[in-house]
Amino acid sequence: MDMEVNWMPVALQEGHEAIERGEVPIGCVYVSSDGIELARGSNRCNEMRDGTRHAELVAYEQMVLRMGTARVREEFSRGVDLYVTCEPCIMCCAALALLKVRHVVFGCKNEKFGGCGSVRAIHESRSTRIPGIVSVKGGVFAEEAIEMLQKFYTQENLNAPEPKKKRQRTLHT
Amino acid sequence: MAKPLRIPLDDEEERSSFPLTEVVTSAVETSSASKLMLLFKDILPMDEDLGHLKRIRRVDNRLEIVLGRANLWESAQSSNEELLRTFNLNPVTVEVSSVEPRNKEEMEEMGQYWPVTYKPKRVRAPLPSEAEYEVMMEHARQIHIRSSSLEAGELCSTVAMIVDPKDGSIVSEGAVDTSDAISHAVLGCIRNAATVLSTRPGALYLCTGLDCYVVMEPCVMCTMALVHSRIRRTVFSQRNEVFGGLLRTKIHRERALNHRFEAYQVDLSCDDYRSS
Numbered sequence: 001m002d003m004e005v006n007w008m009p010v011a012l013q014e015g016h017e018a019i020e021r022g023e024v025p026i027g028c029v030y031v032s033s034d035g036i037e038l039a040r041g042s043n044r045c046n047e048m049r050d051g052t053r054h055a056e057l058v059a060y061e062q063m064v065l066r067m068g069t070a071r072v073r074e075e076f077s078r079g080v081d082l083y084v085t086c087e088p089c090i091m092c093c094a095a096l097a098l099l100k101v102r103h104v105v106f107g108c109k110n111e112k113f114g115g116c117g118s119v120r121a122i123h124e125s126r127s128t129r130i131p132g133i134v135s136v137k138g139g140v141f142a143e144e145a146i147e148m149l150q151k152f153y154t155q156e157n158l159n160a161p162e163p164k165k166k167r168q169r170t171l172h173t
Numbered sequence: 174m175a176k177p178l179r180i181p182l183d184d185e186e187e188r189s190s191f192p193l194t195e196v197v198t199s200a201v202e203t204s205s206a207s208k209l210m211l212l213f214k215d216i217l218p219m220d221e222d223l224g225h226l227k228r229i230r231r232v233d234n235r236l237e238i239v240l241g242r243a244n245l246w247e248s249a250q251s252s253n254e255e256l257l258r259t260f261n262l263n264p265v266t267v268e269v270s271s272v273e274p275r276n277k278e279e280m281e282e283m284g285q286y287w288p289v290t291y292k293p294k295r296v297r298a299p300l301p302s303e304a305e306y307e308v309m310m311e312h313a314r315q316i317h318i319r320s321s322s323l324e325a326g327e328l329c330s331t332v333a334m335i336v337d338p339k340d341g342s343i344v345s346e347g348a349v350d351t352s353d354a355i356s357h358a359v360l361g362c363i364r365n366a367a368t369v370l371s372t373r374p375g376a377l378y379l380c381t382g383l384d385c386y387v388v389m390e391p392c393v394m395c396t397m398a399l400v401h402s403r404i405r406r407t408v409f410s411q412r413n414e415v416f417g418g419l420l421r422t423k424i425h426r427e428r429a430l431n432h433r434f435e436a437y438q439v440d441l442s443c444d445d446y447r448s449s
Contacts, residue, residue: 048367048371049367049370049371049379050363050364050367050379050402051379051398051401051402051403052360052363052364052398052401052402057355060355064353069352069353070352072353073354076354089397089401090393090397090400090424091393091394091395091397091398091400091401092394094392094393094394094397094416094418095355095394098328098354098355098392098394098416099354099355100354112429112430112431113397113401113430115397119427119429119430120422120424120427122393125422130328130415130416
């Protein structure tokens with residue numbers, strides 16, 4: 001519980017910074033088994049013109065760049081937890097399973113792409129034999145995460161093809 | 174030359190008969206039928222799995238109405254007993270098709286048990302032409318040759334290549350980095366494509382319209398990465414037994430997602446690519 005109160009605000013902070021850069025505001029932070037921050041990150045899909053640059057992968061890549069693969073592997077073998085503001089998508093959930101992330105704690109649900117139950121449940125699927133992720137917990141600081149996403153979606157995504165005016169959209173708080 | 178095999182959906186697999194299930198029905202007064210239909214919508218809603226059944230059928234000059242699944246009838250009845258008594262129902266158990274029809278022929282066959290509605294599915298993309306198959310096989314052979322210097326992967330393809338089908342040019346390539354658990358070839362290939370494409374004037378939105386060639390069926394992570402990238406088609410030859418995203422999990426065909434792509438499995442075993 002203390003861990004959630006400590007770390008989810010860090011992930012939220014990352015998400016808020018993504019708004020400034022015109023990215024979908026989802027942020028995350030990886031924490032070691034000793035409770036030390038390993039890496040934090042947020043979406044960079046628009047900036048990199050790459051739909052796979054989700055917060056979870058961006059932060060992981062930062063970690064590898066800073067620490068090197070050998071040390072990263074060592075940390076993951078001891079147990080690494082992830083705090084992310086929105087339910088990881090199918091791709092990220094599979095990545096977290098491959099990395100054997102210990103605990104995944106997320107904020108709001110991801111109805112469009114969610115891999116932890118919303119669209120698919122990758123971490124508990126019997127058809128995939130990856131004995132990754134130990135536990136998944138959602139709904140942690142969910143309201144804050146949703147508010148952040150709403151704030152973003154009332155703006156316009158200039159990178160989407162044929163952008164449409166969003167006259168109808170107002171922020172309800 | 175063996176033709177590439179399109180990964181079929183569950184609903185495309187052959188079937189010679191259809192499963193039956195039991196429902197309770199009752200003859201009703203013609204005059205009260207429409208009123209009953211409306212009322213039953215609320216108090217006896219049809220099981221979602223039985224949405225293909227017509228609620229009412231006409232037999233000669235009588236009308237019969239479906240009351241609900243036979244095994245649930247007892248409890249449904251007891252909770253609405255008084256109301257149902259007023260309609261003079263005479264419950265009879267009949268067999269009906271438990272699945273929706275896939276074509277008009279099935280609709281007619283099923284209708285002999287109880288009428289069903291047939292909703293044609295969206296028309297699928299046409300199969301590629303002979304010439305397109307040739308090009309597809311050529312790229313598939315190419316990626317195989319590239320992989321031969323690497324050990325076969327267990328969790329995902331060791332190599333990947335993104336091709337522009339308009340002119341057959343290679344947009345980007347990727348190879349696995351085994352020192353890292355998620356540096357898969359497909360993911361790397363998408364990264365490289367993004368770098369290349371962002372320098373081109375009038376750049377595409379992600380990998381729209383492009384095709385991905387791999388040796389092994391991409392893993393769940395890479396399949397979803399291809400969905401996110403709006404890839405047009407993925408071609409592979411080897412089944413991914415452990416973590417495949419196409420054959421068993423069919424993530425490329427998930428209707429809940431905002432993009433779907435075609436997937437083909439090619440058979441190169443009778444080809445002479447090994448000797449080349």
